[in-house]
Amino acid sequence: MARQTYRPTMPKNWYLKNPFYTRYMIREATSVFVGLWMLNLTVGLWRLSQGEAAWQGWIDLQGEPWMILFSLITLGMAIYHTVTWFAIAPRAMPAVIAGKKVNPDLVGKAHWAGFVVASIVVLAILL
Amino acid sequence: MKWQHNEPFFWGLFGAGGVVSAFVAPALVLALGVLLPLGMGEPLNYERAQALFGHPLMALILWGVISLTLWHCAHRVFHGLHDLGFHPGAVARVFTYGVAAVITVTLPFALI
Amino acid sequence: MSDANVTIEIQRYHPETCPEPKFGRFEVPYHKEWSILDALQYVKEDLDGSVVYRWSCRMAVCGSCGMVINGTPKLACETFLRDFGPGSTITLEPLKNFAIERDLAVDLEDFVEKLERVKPFIVDAGAALKKPKKAQPPTTGVGEYRQTPLELSVFKQFTMCINCLLCYSACPQFGLNPKFVGPAALALAHRYNADNRDLGEEDRKAVLNTKDGVWSCTFVGYCSEVCPKHVDPAAAIQREKVNGMMDWGLSKLGGGE
Numbered sequence: 001m002a003r004q005t006y007r008p009t010m011p012k013n014w015y016l017k018n019p020f021y022t023r024y025m026i027r028e029a030t031s032v033f034v035g036l037w038m039l040n041l042t043v044g045l046w047r048l049s050q051g052e053a054a055w056q057g058w059i060d061l062q063g064e065p066w067m068i069l070f071s072l073i074t075l076g077m078a079i080y081h082t083v084t085w086f087a088i089a090p091r092a093m094p095a096v097i098a099g100k101k102v103n104p105d106l107v108g109k110a111h112w113a114g115f116v117v118a119s120i121v122v123l124a125i126l127l
Numbered sequence: 128m129k130w131q132h133n134e135p136f137f138w139g140l141f142g143a144g145g146v147v148s149a150f151v152a153p154a155l156v157l158a159l160g161v162l163l164p165l166g167m168g169e170p171l172n173y174e175r176a177q178a179l180f181g182h183p184l185m186a187l188i189l190w191g192v193i194s195l196t197l198w199h200c201a202h203r204v205f206h207g208l209h210d211l212g213f214h215p216g217a218v219a220r221v222f223t224y225g226v227a228a229v230i231t232v233t234l235p236f237a238l239i
Numbered sequence: 240m241s242d243a244n245v246t247i248e249i250q251r252y253h254p255e256t257c258p259e260p261k262f263g264r265f266e267v268p269y270h271k272e273w274s275i276l277d278a279l280q281y282v283k284e285d286l287d288g289s290v291v292y293r294w295s296c297r298m299a300v301c302g303s304c305g306m307v308i309n310g311t312p313k314l315a316c317e318t319f320l321r322d323f324g325p326g327s328t329i330t331l332e333p334l335k336n337f338a339i340e341r342d343l344a345v346d347l348e349d350f351v352e353k354l355e356r357v358k359p360f361i362v363d364a365g366a367a368l369k370k371p372k373k374a375q376p377p378t379t380g381v382g383e384y385r386q387t388p389l390e391l392s393v394f395k396q397f398t399m400c401i402n403c404l405l406c407y408s409a410c411p412q413f414g415l416n417p418k419f420v421g422p423a424a425l426a427l428a429h430r431y432n433a434d435n436r437d438l439g440e441e442d443r444k445a446v447l448n449t450k451d452g453v454w455s456c457t458f459v460g461y462c463s464e465v466c467p468k469h470v471d472p473a474a475a476i477q478r479e480k481v482n483g484m485m486d487w488g489l490s491k492l493g494g495g496e
Contacts, residue, residue, distance in 0.1 A: 004254035005254075005338035005339055005340055006252050006254075006258075006260060006339040007338045008260070008335070008339070010411070012211075012212045014411055014414065015411070018310070018461075020459075020460075020461050020464060021411060024459045024460070024461075025207075025210065028206070028207045028457075029207070031199055031200040031204065032203075034156075034199075035196065035197055035199075035201070035204075037160065038196045038197055039197070041155075041159065041189075041193060042230055042234060045180060045189065045234070045238060048176055048177065048180060048237070049236075049237045049239075055173050056172075059171060062160065062163070063164040067160075067164070068161060071156055071159075071160025071161050071164075072160075072161060074160065075160065078148065078152040078153045078156050079153050081145075081149055082149040082150075082153055085146070086149060088458060088460070088473075088477075089146070091473070091474040092474060092478065092480075093478075094478060094481070095393040095394075095433070095478075096389060099389070101389060115149070115150055118154065119151075119153065120154075122151055122154035122155055122158060125179070125185075126159060126163070126171075126179075127158055127162060127163070127167065127168030127169060129490075130448065130490050131450070132450055132454070133487070134450065134454040135480070135484040135487035135488070136487065138454070209415065210411070210415070210457070212415075
């Protein structure tokens with residue numbers, strides 16, 4: 001006798017049904033903000049190549065309140081990306097590198113140490 | 128085994144962009160998008176910007192950070208469309224990976 | 240003894256008598272030492288003998304009693320009434336993303352077929368004895384293959400899988416694409432690929448490197464969260480993606496097959 005099974009359908013808004021899934025979707029969405037911000041920076045570099053007036057126009061645009069708000073949201077999203085990325089990266093690494101067992105906790109801490117150094121360098125150069 | 132797709136290529140760029148943006152994006156956005164526009168730090172006028180971003184090493188780093196981050200973004204948006212119930216095809220590829228590819232190729236012209 | 244109850248709501252499905260899933264409510268006496276499985280046994284023996292669920296060992300080893308308890312994939316045998324408290328309502332649903340056979344029992348055939356495809360066993364152990372994958376000290380005795388604690392540590396956590404399928408229930412990518420090989424089967428493929436006694440990596444590539452293999456995973460990570468044995472299938476899949484990327488690169492350079 002042929003078996004009669006019931007196949008439930010997955011709701012379209014499945015990512016709202018579980019906070020874990022929602023956080024996953026936010027993690028994926030961080031890239032939209034960071035990506036748009038990088039496109040903004042690309043425009044800036046292109047304006048820089050067009051001369052002083054063009055560059056000043058871009059700099060003035062960055063000072064618009066809505067633009068600062070966009071950058072602040074992007075900053076939050078970028079930090080969320082860093083936190084989630086550093087949580088995953090140590091687990092995705094090979095278990096053994098160069099004959100040594102990798103300690104994921106240590107790798108995670110090393111990531112954060114690198115992040116602090118990189119951030120200080122970037123801020124020191126740009127400010 | 129014959130590879131039927133090139134997903135590892137896109138995943139590799141996604142991973143590289145994820146690493147790069149995780150390390151530098153927060154500080155980059157904080158400095159260029161928030162602190163400098165609010166008048167903190169040394170004003171980024173034309174001369175300073177040219178000296179800073181015109182440096183070959185700096186230009187190379189900016190090219191790497193921006194391009195890889197866009198590949199990262201493209202990959203997440205492409206797969207995110209699938210998560211949202213769309214089944215992304217060639218058009219979605221053009222508007223995600225295509226944008227990243229175009230910026231990767233054209234950005235050096237703005238930087239030189 | 241206890242005078243308090245808990246309400247157990249069980250999603251019922253029976254092709255002949257209940258063709259559309261709906262919840263059945265059962266009042267079960269509260270005992271703090273009872274697991275959800277104990278409560279189900281009480282329902283089946285004393286209230287309604289037609290309730291269908293799978294179980295065997297009662298101690299989180301057999302992997303039979305996986306179900307969705309109050310929305311979270313869990314093993315019924317290691318989830319207790321005391322986790323919810325007297326007077327609470329506990330909903331039991333079958334594992335998500337699978338076809339339902341009866342009540343809490345789902346169709347496992349698709350998973351078993353996927354598991355077979357990844358060859359979850361040491362391939363050609365005899366050949367491995369003669370031709371180790373990597374240079375290593377000679378082994379002593381016939382049939383003995385020495386493995387160092389370091390070599391064991393590379394894959395040990397992935398041997399803990401009990402095929403309970405909580406990870407498939409947790410995986411939205413499997414829900415969106417039923418052809419996705421899925422967390423447990425891919426983690427077991429990695430378990431054998433990472434075992435230096437095994438020579439089956441080439442065979443498994445044919446499954447892992449397809450779009451429905453590791454490349455359907457987007458590291459939602461919920462599979463690793465719900466895994467009762469801390470296998471971390473999401474990590475196993477990422478490691479196989481790294482291997483796949485190397486293989487892809489070699490194939491483009493003409494170095495691979």
